[in-house]
Amino acid sequence: MEITQGENGLLAGVRKDSIHVSVTTISPMAATQLAKLHQEKGAHYISGPVLGRPDVAAAGKLRTFLGGPQSIIDCITHILQCYCGGGLIYVGEDPAHACVLKLSANFCASSIIDMYGQVYALNERWKVSTDITKQLFNLFFTHPGLLAYSEKVRTREYTNQGGVALRGGLKDVNLMLQMGEEVGVPLPYAGVIHDHIVTAIGNGLGDKDWSAFAESARLNSGMPQQEENDSSRK
């Protein structure tokens, strides 16, 4: 809000009829508030959070959920397509809805990453080879992003390669919980993910890739933490 409303904020010098596309992950409540502030200045606020890892962004193939007046979005489609060759998903007039969808998408991805962590830890303790467990996941999941996370959890290689760090993931999961609270819908997986993120940060993994909370399933089982030279799964 400071970036928008502050003394040198975006809204201080906004021109009438200008269009602001917000591509970051914020709460639906914040989007509603920002849309109102823009309207008061005669400007347009489009909620357009993007979905995809850094390599997808570099390829210009992000996806985006779009909430706002269709006529305004139509004016800027050519710009959106520059970075969202992966697809534009129009979710309706309400800018809050695009945020609900984006946080729901992050909830899906993080739920599955946590599930990978739980299953890999369990099967490792049962001495099932990680190759067999990987075959199991490959039965269910074909999405390239989910396959990449499955492999990160299998090899326990959580080096942050220009993406969001685990500390940033904590912001997102708090937004998920807040979004549920706002409408009275408990999200028990978000609670589990929250605690796993906190556990992982407490164990020194805060600067790793945000998916590093999958390591918490091992930590909570008393299995040894990742070592720099741990090559047991590679």
Added chain:
Amino acid sequence: MEITQGENGLLAGVRKDSIHVSVTTISPMAATQLAKLHQEKGAHYISGPVLGRPDVAAAGKLRTFLGGPQSIIDCITHILQCYCGGGLIYVGEDPAHACVLKLSANFCASSIIDMYGQVYALNERWKVSTDITKQLFNLFFTHPGLLAYSEKVRTREYTNQGGVALRGGLKDVNLMLQMGEEVGVPLPYAGVIHDHIVTAIGNGLGDKDWSAFAESARLNSGMPQQEENDSSRK
């Protein structure tokens, strides 16, 4: 165990060198015990739990995880292929491993069904159309079984069509928790799923399809329970 060890149990009249393939979902601990009992009789125990819904079984396209001596499994491959045209996955000599994989598969499926329930309830309260939420899931999931469950949760159509009922699902999730306890690995999603199954049974859904626990996300949010003629999502 009664079926195997009882007075008229399988093991009472088992012949030397006969082969028993167990296709049901049991705990890895039980599989280890059964393998030992068969060995004492000079018989062979193959752990071969199957994966797939009733329509997949009817088509002879189940998948199976196979644990036991490779040479014994080789003798019966032609029989296994009659009902498992979807694929035989050999997991090694230890019959317990096939059960770990099968319960892990059920854990994956039920984790995702629960996630569908949480997201549909959340988005419905935010007044996001179920068509848009479905588009989100279709980004991530392509597996036909998961797509079928996504649609069940969207339409809230949980009529049991010859498959496992929710009460049977409770057995499976208890086996998951027990499998985790045995090796000291907590499975927090299994705990959530367990409580959602109990909630759904408590609300009269015990005879519905086993995926009906997805309804618990709505119930826990104070949203109205499914009515026989509820057509709000169809």
